[in-house]
Amino acid sequence: MTLGGRVVEILDLPGLYSLTSATPEEVVARDSLLGAVPGHAAPLAAVLIVDATNLERNLYLASQVLELKLPTLVALNMMDLASAQGLKLDLPALSKELGCPVVGISARTGAGLEELRRLIEQTVDEPAQAKPSVTPSCSGCDGCPHSARYDWAEGVGSRCTVATPVAKGSRTEKIDQFLTDPVVGVVAFLAVMLVVFTMIFSIAQYPMDWIKTLFQHAQTITGNHLPEGDFRSLLNDGVIGGVGGMLVFLPQICILFFFLSLLEDTGYLARAAFVMDRLMRFVGLPGKAFVPLLSAHACAIPAIMATRVIEDRRDRLVTILVAPFMACSARIPVYTMLASGLLFPHSPLKAAVLFTIAYCTGIIAALGTAWLFKRTLLKGESRPLVLELPGYKTPSLRTALLTMIDRAMVFVKKAGSVILLLSILLWALATYPKSEAPAEVQTLTKQSEELKAAGKEAEAGEIEKQAKAIEEKSALNHSFAGRVGHFIEPVIAPMGFDWQIGVGIITSLAAREVIVSTLAIVYGVGSEAAEENRDSIYDSMRKATRADGSPVYTTATCLSLLVFYVLAMQCLSTLAVTRRETGSWKWAAFQQVYMSSLAYVAAVITYQSVVALGIA
Amino acid sequence: MSAPEPTRIPLPLSPTGPGAGSGYVAAPQLDGQGIDRLDPGVCATVSRIDAADADMDRLKAMGVCVGRRIEVIKRGDPMILRVLGSRLGLSHRLANRIMVSACIAPDCSHHP
Incomplete structure (x- = not known):
């Protein structure tokens, strides 16, 4: 200055x-x-x-x-x-x-x-x-x-x-009578967090939709103004898609940090850590780890950034490592697809139960691995609590806004470059090498042109869409990602997955929700049709068969896929933030590997035991 | 956690009983007792800390070190202390490693 x-x-x-x-x-x-x-x-x-x-x-x-x-x-x-x-x-x-x-x-x-x-x-x-x-x-x-x-x-x-003040801190101590009580304090804390989460999920939806629309517009604009080709595809699917996929989390990150900063400013967050300390000790983590782990239910990125309050390096590392198990909002599309789209399309109650089980599995996995890490890799009890409990005061909106902007900028700047780079890499995997469009596409295109000439616009559009879906499917099939899908099929077969799901796992390494659109492409629904009508994916998925003619999406496969997506890392943004917060790729790589391995083993066990129990 | 288990001298708990009176009460014959056994409102002086180095540093930074006066606000795990005019939350497993004696600070206004 x-x-x-x-x-x-x-x-x-x-x-x-x-x-x-x-x-x-x-x-x-x-x-x-x-x-x-x-x-x-x-x-x-x-x-x-x-x-x-x-x-x-x-x-x-x-x-x-x-x-x-x-x-x-x-x-x-x-x-x-x-x-x-x-x-x-x-x-x-x-x-x-x-x-x-x-x-x-x-x-x-x-x-x-x-x-x-x-x-x-x-x-x-x-x-x-x-x-x-x-x-x-x-x-x-x-x-x-x-x-x-x-x-x-x-x-x-x-x-x-x-x-000196007449009664210094007496008001604070009166409030603390309740808020630091082992029972009332915990209940009060859960109530506060419930309100915060309701705010996050209800408010964040709007800006998230705006961002989605904005990036879709950007894709339409480049689509209209650039000649069809690799450059347009790179810009659209690689750059805009990748950046958009990252920025869509920004509203949740901002709102979460805004509320956390407000709560901290009131002096309340210290009480939350205080009451949770004893409970968190069972898994070997300090009370201060609780708020980050809870925040991870919205998004693991702000959660990992919020672990900075944890003083002990081992405590903090373990919290970072296990936070992505919590069911973040990007898992919701995947859970929806499996629970209410495929498994229980006619029973909202059963779907809700499965949703809850998926959430709880994430929590158990996080606490269980934390417990394990604190006994093996990062041995040691959590540091005992030594925490100043500041006097309660009215929070400053200005401070909360500044904190929010600061954290958002850190995320965009530091994680953004890594995410952009890897998004382009994944785009290349799904695009190259190029392959000839199948003969079927050419016939269909010809048909649609004839129909257009005859003035039947609607039917021409329908056939054009069909042609595009077949073309997308074929292109992905022949790309590196498609080949990797085929290549890893023997490895993923014990989970009940076929090569199409393999492709979905590869493309959704960057962002787990991408599996939904990838599956839409590999089953030939076409990405556009899937956007318009979700049911069309579910229909084609249900119709998908293996080489022997048996359906792919049996209860066993669906459950195994659900377990896999509950536990697998599948989020580039989180990986980039872990690298930033731990200061090394080592921990980010470890996180990716151990979560994927756990997801694999758990999915294999799920599939094999459901099949063994004979549930169709 | 290599610090030896501190020897505890069994002593009668608070001479005044929990919640008795208002403000500070100096506690006689507290020597060798962990602060986890102090009653709320009792003022005492830290005489010894048997904790890991990392925890010692954290305690010192917060104003808990040998010779300093502290007061228990709330018992339990974690407990709340008053140190240097501010409140400090403290795990029981650390609190029982902080030994106190009766308040000896010369300027303590709460001497009996």
Whole structure:
């Protein structure tokens, strides 16, 4: 930003309690302040933003920052809340004690921000070392050196406090009586999350439809303006299809982060982690893992991004690894196809039961694998809970919106490039090598042209559609994806799958819901007809037969396919986010492999046991 | 988790009983007792912590270290402490590794 005519770079460091280098955040913050981060110059000055309502706790960190001997500035945030509570602070006295300028601000109301800008400018122009009146460090104590620092912080805090709130935090403690109760607290938490999810699923539907329509329009436009050929297909099916498939999740990501940020700002999220801690311990995860795992029921991407609150690396990794088992919204089309399209088209109740079983299977798989990982690969009990329970306050819509935009941008920017690249790769697999359209297509095209000439537009269109469906089917059959489908048929046969489903598994590696449209193509319904009428896919699927004439979609195959899609990874966006959040492809690859293997084994067991039980 | 199991000296629990009175009560003869056994409203000083290094660091950052004053707000698992004017949620399995003694802070305004 520009300050007094010159450009100043502002580096936001993670929120901390201390600089003792115990956590990665603390190391990064310390190194940044010392100018030890490669590629970043040593800072001109440090601006320490502390919570005015909790001065003593924050002065501990302040004393450590002041010891670094940088020109320092202390901004007391939440001054509006402090005065509302009846807390009065003597800022000049505090400035004297700390030996650096102190300014009261409120990020929520914007009060004091101008003064802060002015002070930053002044500090940068005339750097002055901070000179705390008393050195807080105490090397001679035989006890805990931190204790001396806390004594200092408490002393300064009490000397600079003019008036203390009459009943500090009594309201918070009254609310906590209920919200941290082992039973009432859990029920309250589930109720809160139910409301959040209802909001996500009801609100997100509209922007998701807009995005879908927008990308369909874009495809129509390129379809009309570009000559038919590989480039158009690449642009349409590879680029626009791939980007659209990713952006369609953006509304859910945004809404989820908006509500999570609001909840965090009220102080409630800490209570949620508090009450869930004991229950989550059964699977070896901390209470803080619960909200991300629950969020994964909307979409695994924001869930994995939300695991940042988990301090312990192993706890966080396990949460990331198991989160995609939760039934995200992209699984709904697949579950719908199998449960209400194929298995129980005439019984909504049975379909609903199967849906519920699919959801529960995902939850059991997630908790079960978490339990297993915490006993084998990432051994160790979850870190015991040490969590500040901040006072309740009215949340800031502005903060929630900013968090939401920030997370959405991270997803689009960082995951977007990977997703685009792999979407193009999958497009190429399904497009090349090119094959001649079968003779049937040419006959049909001729027929439709004759009908058009005779003025029978409707019938011509019908035949044209038929021709296109046959052409799509043949092209996919001869493509790399089709060949891979044939190639893996012996491997997937124990699950009861034929090569067509194999192709569906390959093309839906990027996004699981793609299996529905792929199956529409491989069974020759045509992608367009499937868009218009879902039942036409189900009809052709039911009619599909194996080489020996027996139907493909028996109860056993449907159940096995359902189990496979409950457990398999099949989501490129999640993989890209896992790579980003864990910092290596290693964990992303591991996630893909173990989930696919588990899905395979479980599907084989399902198919074979249903067949053995003789259920047709 | 390699820290040794702390030796517990059986002591009468709160001298005042749960919920007695309002505000702080200094607890006599608490030495060697885990904070998980303190009653709400009792003020005590941390005398020893037997936890893993990573947990020690987290506790220190939150203001729980030897010589510091703490007060139990709510018992249970997890429990809630008051440390440095703010509330801290703490697992029972960590709380029972934090030993306290009667409050000795010279400026403690809650001395009997």
